[in-house]
Amino acid sequence: MNIFRLLGDLSHLLAIMILLQKIFYSRSCAGISAKSQVLFAIVYTARYLDLVTVYVSLYNISMKVVFLLSSYATLYLIYLKFRATYDRNHDTFRIEFLLLPAIVLALLINHQFSALEVLWTFSIYLESVAILPQLFMVSKTGEAESITSHYLFALGSYRGLYILNWFYRYWTEGHYDLIAIVAGVVQTVLYCDFFYLYVTKVLKGKKLQLPA
């Protein structure tokens, strides 16, 4: 554990908490892509199957459980509790275009051809693109609530901080994981456009609005 890794995890946790409290207190999931949330639930489910096979640390277990439970809680809020507020007409990204390539790539490029390892790899590939339906939704409506922007910023920062963690680990331990690094870079790059808008608009108190 190093400072980048810890900040990355906290940033991830913060993103999830921002999203849950936004939906819960506004009693609305307007502007939130349910499809991205479905992909995240698939990501955590496929990745954290090792909860029952290996013990890493109490921290590791607790965070995994929190990420899993919160992803399903988010789906519950969107699809059941506040389903009337779900903006499905703007959430039209075809997720099979992300799921299928992630499955094929995981079968072809992995560290070991075993069920758990392929599922882990699949989750890494899928996570790197899972935000696309949400970004697509923002671009389609041309705007995002500030709270949604904060959520996206925290979520995007997490993999960026993880890249620093990978640098640090390579530097100090000589340990690296090419699959996680490359996917993490792809994931972070996808947020770059958004990061720019966040810094130039949202942080200056303006609403995130895309030029027409």
Add this chain to the structure above:
Amino acid sequence: TAFIPPKDEL
């Protein structure tokens, strides 16, 4: 098959 160490990252 190669040994894959437990993954620490989340």
